Amino acid sequence: MPVFLIALLFFLLPLTGFTQQLATARDTIAVIENGKTLKMPWANGINYSNASNLDVNYDGVKDLVLYDRVNHINTGRFRCFIKTGPAGTTTYSYAPELSYYFPTVYNWAVFYDYNCDGREDLFCSTNSGIKVFRNEGSAANPINFVLFKNILLSDYNPTSTPFLGNIYASPVGVPGITDVDNDGDLDILSFSSQGVFLEYHQNQSKELYNHCDSLVFDYVDYCWGKFSESSCAISLNQCLPIPPVYGNSIKVDGKTYHAGSCITCLDSDNDRDKDLILGDISCNHVQFALNNGDSSAAFIGDTTMMYPNFPAKNNTTRIKLNIFPCAYYVDVDGDNKKDLIATPSAFGSENYKSVWYYNNTSLTPTVNFQFVKNNFLQEEMIEVGQNAFPLVMDENADGKPDLLLGTYGFYTGNTLVSRLTLYRNIGTTAQPVFSLITQDYAGLSAQSLFHLMPTAGDIDNDGDQDLIMGNSTGQIHWLENTAGAGNPCNFSIFKNNPFGFTTISAEAAPQLFDINQDGKLDLLIGMKNGRIAYYRNTGTSAVPAFSLISNTFGNVNVQGNPSIYGIDGYAIPYFFNDGNGTKLLVGSISGNVYYYDVPANLSQNFVLVNASVNNYNEGAQSAPFFVDVNNDGKRDLFLGNAGGGLSFFSSASPFVNLQEVDGLSLEQKVTVFPNPCSTQLNVSLNALEFEKANVKIYDMSGRELQETIAVSNEFTVEVSDLPAGLYLLAVHIQNKSTQRTVYKKCLKSE
Numbered sequence: 001m002p003v004f005l006i007a008l009l010f011f012l013l014p015l016t017g018f019t020q021q022l023a024t025a026r027d028t029i030a031v032i033e034n035g036k037t038l039k040m041p042w043a044n045g046i047n048y049s050n051a052s053n054l055d056v057n058y059d060g061v062k063d064l065v066l067y068d069r070v071n072h073i074n075t076g077r078f079r080c081f082i083k084t085g086p087a088g089t090t091t092y093s094y095a096p097e098l099s100y101y102f103p104t105v106y107n108w109a110v111f112y113d114y115n116c117d118g119r120e121d122l123f124c125s126t127n128s129g130i131k132v133f134r135n136e137g138s139a140a141n142p143i144n145f146v147l148f149k150n151i152l153l154s155d156y157n158p159t160s161t162p163f164l165g166n167i168y169a170s171p172v173g174v175p176g177i178t179d180v181d182n183d184g185d186l187d188i189l190s191f192s193s194q195g196v197f198l199e200y201h202q203n204q205s206k207e208l209y210n211h212c213d214s215l216v217f218d219y220v221d222y223c224w225g226k227f228s229e230s231s232c233a234i235s236l237n238q239c240l241p242i243p244p245v246y247g248n249s250i251k252v253d254g255k256t257y258h259a260g261s262c263i264t265c266l267d268s269d270n271d272r273d274k275d276l277i278l279g280d281i282s283c284n285h286v287q288f289a290l291n292n293g294d295s296s297a298a299f300i301g302d303t304t305m306m307y308p309n310f311p312a313k314n315n316t317t318r319i320k321l322n323i324f325p326c327a328y329y330v331d332v333d334g335d336n337k338k339d340l341i342a343t344p345s346a347f348g349s350e351n352y353k354s355v356w357y358y359n360n361t362s363l364t365p366t367v368n369f370q371f372v373k374n375n376f377l378q379e380e381m382i383e384v385g386q387n388a389f390p391l392v393m394d395e396n397a398d399g400k401p402d403l404l405l406g407t408y409g410f411y412t413g414n415t416l417v418s419r420l421t422l423y424r425n426i427g428t429t430a431q432p433v434f435s436l437i438t439q440d441y442a443g444l445s446a447q448s449l450f451h452l453m454p455t456a457g458d459i460d461n462d463g464d465q466d467l468i469m470g471n472s473t474g475q476i477h478w479l480e481n482t483a484g485a486g487n488p489c490n491f492s493i494f495k496n497n498p499f500g501f502t503t504i505s506a507e508a509a510p511q512l513f514d515i516n517q518d519g520k521l522d523l524l525i526g527m528k529n530g531r532i533a534y535y536r537n538t539g540t541s542a543v544p545a546f547s548l549i550s551n552t553f554g555n556v557n558v559q560g561n562p563s564i565y566g567i568d569g570y571a572i573p574y575f576f577n578d579g580n581g582t583k584l585l586v587g588s589i590s591g592n593v594y595y596y597d598v599p600a601n602l603s604q605n606f607v608l609v610n611a612s613v614n615n616y617n618e619g620a621q622s623a624p625f626f627v628d629v630n631n632d633g634k635r636d637l638f639l640g641n642a643g644g645g646l647s648f649f650s651s652a653s654p655f656v657n658l659q660e661v662d663g664l665s666l667e668q669k670v671t672v673f674p675n676p677c678s679t680q681l682n683v684s685l686n687a688l689e690f691e692k693a694n695v696k697i698y699d700m701s702g703r704e705l706q707e708t709i710a711v712s713n714e715f716t717v718e719v720s721d722l723p724a725g726l727y728l729l730a731v732h733i734q735n736k737s738t739q740r741t742v743y744k745k746c747l748k749s750e
Helices: 003-012 096-101 205-209 441-447 663-669
Strands: 030-033 049-054 063-069 076-083 092-094 109-112 121-126 129-135 145-149 153-155 164-166 176-178 187-191 198-203 217-221 227-230 233-236 261-266 275-280 286-291 300-304 325-330 339-344 356-360 369-373 389-393 402-406 420-425 433-438 453-457 466-470 476-481 491-495 508-513 522-527 532-537 546-550 572-577 582-587 593-598 607-610 623-627 636-640 646-649 671-673 680-684 692-698 704-709 714-718 725-734 739-748
Touching (some): 049 325, 049 339, 176 261, 261 325, 275 325, 286 325, 389 623, 389 636, 441 476, 522 572, 572 623, 680 725
Parallel strands (some): 030 433
Antiparallel strands (some): 049 063, 076 092, 121 129, 187 198, 198 217, 325 339, 453 466, 466 476, 476 491, 522 532, 582 593, 593 607, 636 646
């Protein structure tokens, strides 16, 4: 684990008591693809993202933050990538913990500095408009966004009696947020709810208050640039003679249009006015609009669908993605010149090579975007398209666990096709190393399946592991292994729905598990409605047959918030025995992982232990697989998500077994004072009984600086040699049967 991530984990997690948890701490396993070791293999995948610059670690260098709309519901996660290399390079490290500290948002999210304090603020989608969070982060508290405006309003009658209405922003597009008039505050360009014409909402902060830290807007132009946009084309000089009435539909050629566009603003030719790159929900290309006017009177005079191969002598690749490409003007290589990232903005588009990077090679303040790669960041991570469903099994019978991934689908030119991806373990049983073997294992792409979710088990009692797969239709398929005991798998026979049933709610996420302990593998199937179906194996050990026992097994229900997810739940079960009975982990549409105790009497309701195991949420449609992968006798957690990637939590991590327990009671029993301190810290364990106790001090890089052994419940820690700054104290308390650690922040003054 990178030292920086360890430090962030310490300084951002709630500082309370900890003890052993079910699934362990974030870690990594080396992954190799095509002879190259991936730099951030467990970075969760990327599908359809908004890209922004944001200094998330307060080192003075702008990092990249992607808000990834991972699925069709437009729920997403922030993905933080820390700029690590020198200026002019594109080396990044992944900081997964940081995503947990952003506000919960939906649809789209971008970062711009509205109050000129040098920190980008968060502009995001809200109901028919734009919501704003102010960035109040600091080196001690890097991710801290405070709600500033629930919705941005504009005066739609600025020359007479004020009429305030929300600035419309489509939930499927992104408005243009930029300083249009070059007066130092952020203005907004947005298509209205009727679409076609671009509205200009001028920020009055400078005009009214002579500063930039207010978001007060006047609607000053209903047809900025004097053009209309519809049907994937820009028409020049198309303004209506009379401005439309607020809220009314606009008709062009007798048709009513609606908005669904991404608006990227940039001064491409350094003439101090804003040009546009437009992406539209119905298009597979972007449109560039050149402003031949000025900052006070925009006039779009030239357009192209070939951007950035414009003019053609640029000799670069045009932005063309099959559904709704959008462009983002950001500095990727840290050279203080903004580059271009293009990604799709809708479900069902390119998802495997969906981050297109164009480097700005211009030697002047103009732009010259040259295509570099179509899988920026994705090339360094496990990325299997839409969704990742992990399965750990010994595929080549060498005694080491391999990794097999199902997926909803890879984008393959014009559609999504499900495949199985195999990473074979070329390391050891104690230190696995996964190497990519194939992205179409057993040639399953030929079956034209969707949402392919695998499970393994010997259901025909021939000594080898067969594959059972559910898919989007709710059916179960059998990929028979004919290799025989002790041999590498040979999946040569595909059996389409051989058991003759379809679940009542598709999709079907199966697990083979002997739930009733009769020596035969049963089928437990998670369904789209958030429930689990139990099909008992009523056949023989050699000839399986499955009979439905319950469509609401254990009364498990992981359905998401109906206002966000509708009726969906996407239950993905993982049953296991831990020596104290049967347990169940269930992935869900929300990304939370649920944990249940399974009673011996299977007709009873399962007991919900935790609706969010360890507070892990790596992205929507979580898919857990909980197995000992490093042969240390402790289970490790693979967690897939809708982004097409994985995270990995290992019992071998140096910071394992960290979960809140005892909460405030233990926190209150351990006190550290004074804080801030200068030369000494007093530590009080307040009558806690212990056999051993110590205090370790870590700096912001995660380095252990010193250790003090406790000789009584009250003792002193010398800190006079430490430089001024923020530190983390780990107070470790040990008895015969328990070990607990309490974390405290401490500020050392001069």
